Amino acid sequence: MTRRSHWLGEALAEDDEQAPQLHGIERADVCIVGGGFTGLWTAIRLKERDPALDVVIVEKDFCGAGASGRNGGFVLSWWAKFLSLQKICGEAEALRLGQASADAVAEIGDFCRQNHIDCHYRRDGWLWAATNEAQVGAWRSTVDAIGRFQRSPFEAWSPDDVARRSGSPMHLAGIFEPTAASVQPALLARGLRRVALARGVRIHEQTPLTRLVRSFRPQVVTPTGRVQAETIVLAMNAWGIRFAALRQAVVVGTSDIVATAPSPERLKEIGWGDGMTISDGRMLVHYYRTTRDGRIAFGKGGFAGPMPFAGRVGAKFDGPSRHPSAIADWLRWTYPILADVPIEASWTGPIDRSKSGLPLFGRLDGDPRILYAIGYSGNGVGPSALGGRILASLALGLKDEWSESGLVRPPRRDFPPEPIRAIGARLVRRAAVAKDRAEDSGRRPGRLVTYLAGFAPAGLSPFKGQKSGLAPPEPAGPDP
Numbered sequence: 243m244t245r246r247s248h249w250l251g252e253a254l255a256e257d258d259e260q261a262p263q264l265h266g267i268e269r270a271d272v273c274i275v276g277g278g279f280t281g282l283w284t285a286i287r288l289k290e291r292d293p294a295l296d297v298v299i300v301e302k303d304f305c306g307a308g309a310s311g312r313n314g315g316f317v318l319s320w321w322a323k324f325l326s327l328q329k330i331c332g333e334a335e336a337l338r339l340g341q342a343s344a345d346a347v348a349e350i351g352d353f354c355r356q357n358h359i360d361c362h363y364r365r366d367g368w369l370w371a372a373t374n375e376a377q378v379g380a381w382r383s384t385v386d387a388i389g390r391f392q393r394s395p396f397e398a399w400s401p402d403d404v405a406r407r408s409g410s411p412m413h414l415a416g417i418f419e420p421t422a423a424s425v426q427p428a429l430l431a432r433g434l435r436r437v438a439l440a441r442g443v444r445i446h447e448q449t450p451l452t453r454l455v456r457s458f459r460p461q462v463v464t465p466t467g468r469v470q471a472e473t474i475v476l477a478m479n480a481w482g483i484r485f486a487a488l489r490q491a492v493v494v495g496t497s498d499i500v501a502t503a504p505s506p507e508r509l510k511e512i513g514w515g516d517g518m519t520i521s522d523g524r525m526l527v528h529y530y531r532t533t534r535d536g537r538i539a540f541g542k543g544g545f546a547g548p549m550p551f552a553g554r555v556g557a558k559f560d561g562p563s564r565h566p567s568a569i570a571d572w573l574r575w576t577y578p579i580l581a582d583v584p585i586e587a588s589w590t591g592p593i594d595r596s597k598s599g600l601p602l603f604g605r606l607d608g609d610p611r612i613l614y615a616i617g618y619s620g621n622g623v624g625p626s627a628l629g630g631r632i633l634a635s636l637a638l639g640l641k642d643e644w645s646e647s648g649l650v651r652p653p654r655r656d657f658p659p660e661p662i663r664a665i666g667a668r669l670v671r672r673a674a675v676a677k678d679r680a681e682d683s684g685r686r687p688g689r690l691v692t693y694l695a696g697f698a699p700a701g702l703s704p705f706k707g708q709k710s711g712l713a714p715p716e717p718a719g720p721d722p
């Protein structure tokens with residue numbers, strides 16, 4: 243289990259307690275399926291609203307075993323996705339959610355302090371950087387759109403500052419979001435689990451949902467029992483695509499991370515001694531950060547690796563990366579000066595990408611008793627705290643800004659069924675690889691490559707030809 247990520251190895255060394263498996267029949271007011279950030283925040287928010295509520299979590303492995311214990315630990319707002327927010331929710335709600343997501347970053351830090359969760363929370367900001375000329379200025383349409391509302395969540399940095407403060411001359415330009423934080427994600431997941439238990443949430447680990455019964459009183463069926471509940475919350479992340487309605491709204495890929503040996507002195511020498519997190523603007527994004535003990539954790543979004551067929555997210559989405567040396571090469575490409583620092587760990591995990599790059603929340607097939615969250619698209623650490631509020635309000639039948647949020651929406655048929663989906667996804671991924679490669683070598687990608695890459699779900703910055711409908715009217719040219 244600890245092989246699922248370096249983070250989980252660290253966290254479980256401190257606390258490897260297992261909750262009991264479910265045996266027999268239980269009843270609950272709310273049964274949450276999935277013990278990641280979404281499930282745990284939902285349980286905690288429900289108990290905050292109504293301490294008497296009977297809440298149970300069923301988790302197929304152990305809490306934090308999914309993406310929540312394996313991610314990069316970037317705690318980001320949704321400001322970088324403002325164009326998508328605006329398109330889906332309209333201006334006013336996009337502004338509200340942008341601000342709420344930035345506030346959530348601070349709230350997570352406060353929550354951890356108040357509840358004694360030491361998850362290495364550090365608020366040193368996020369750099370949205372360009373690692374080739376084509377990426378330079380990719381943020382401009384987003385910054386301009388937010389600026390029209392007299393908001394400026396990003397700081398403009400000079401190219402010299404970007405290179406100096408990130409410790410790499412490969413960063414040609416960038417903008418900085420000071421609000422962002424970083425965490426050791428598995429410690430956060432395990433800490434939330436502890437708080438949920440302390441507030442009276444019942445947790446069953448090693449307890450997979452095998453069937454959902456949608457009768458008068460819905461039930462979560464597991465191999466050793468069942469939970470009957472008034473409301474069921476599916477907080478299963480990518481594994482949620484076993485439900486046809488959710489499968490049509492997301493594609494699942496992988497993201498892979500390598501972690502170096504501790505080298506705090508080297509990080510200080512190159513000027514990246516703080517906890518600033520960094521992403522670049524390529525299609526198959528690179529994201530990297532330092533850790534408390536001076537490692538670099540360097541990740542790359544789904545350029546290879548498995549893709550599920552017909553709703554099955556299997557064991558290939560767990561364990562060490564299948565491409566650690568390719569990821570390590572990208573780390574050394576970005577930080578050639580650290581080429582001699584050894585790689586000590588690698589891991590992989592699933593990403594549930596929606597067309598817009600934003601999650602969807604709602605009622606499965608319109609049934610108010612079965613709720614879902616899916617589609618965080620690789621940005622769920624901070625936003626899942628808001629997801630917990632949305633799902634809690636929906637479960638309690640409240641009418642408030644969370645249950646009525648613009649992100650509460652039915653899953654649309656944004657992706658085709660199998661086998662077209664599997665074939666198409668591979669073609670689009672190959673085009674994305676080719677587009678990034680061309681741009682790294684200063685070439686314009688060919689028309690077919692650009693056309694096919696345009697079918698990829700929205701990332702941070704839209705590009706001309708992107709089919710998500712977010713493309714800016716003019717090509718984003720390089721900064722003067």
Ligand SMILES: Cc1cc2nc3c(=O)[nH]c(=O)nc-3n(C[C@H](O)[C@H](O)[C@H](O)COP(=O)(O)OP(=O)(O)OC[C@H]3O[C@@H](n4cnc5c(N)ncnc54)[C@H](O)[C@@H]3O)c2cc1C
Nearest residue numbers: 276278279280302308309310313314316451479591622623
């Ligand atoms: C490698 C990687 C890097 C990432 N980096 C970042 C980052 O830096 N910043 C960021 O914001 N986001 C990042 N993400 C995304 C982020 O991790 C997720 O969006 C977030 O953790 C989602 O939380 P969740 O609770 O919805 O999902 P999960 O943590 O995956 O929880 C879902 C849970 O459901 C359980 N489950 C599945 N099927 C069943 C079943 N049948 N029965 C019972 N339980 C079931 C799983 O075991 C799992 O524990 C990254 C993801 C990956 C994989």
